[in-house]
Amino acid sequence: MAELGAISSYVLSVQQMQMSLIKNAIEMQQQVMETLLGDSAAVVPPSENLGHNIDISI
Numbered sequence: 001m002a003e004l005g006a007i008s009s010y011v012l013s014v015q016q017m018q019m020s021l022i023k024n025a026i027e028m029q030q031q032v033m034e035t036l037l038g039d040s041a042a043v044v045p046p047s048e049n050l051g052h053n054i055d056i057s058i
Contacts, residue, residue: 036056
């Protein structure tokens with residue numbers, strides 16, 4: 001019976017780790033979206049010599 005408790009505890013910790021990873025991924029995606037769709041003050045003006053302009057459809 002103790003093995004069942006240990007396995008359950010292990011499964012719970014793995015699930016908590018997975019939820020934490022999912023939460024971090026969502027937060028990073030939100031930061032990317034805020035950067036891409038944020039106000040115009042955060043947008044760097046295009047350069048004639050550097051970088052590329054790209055269209056992103058979501």
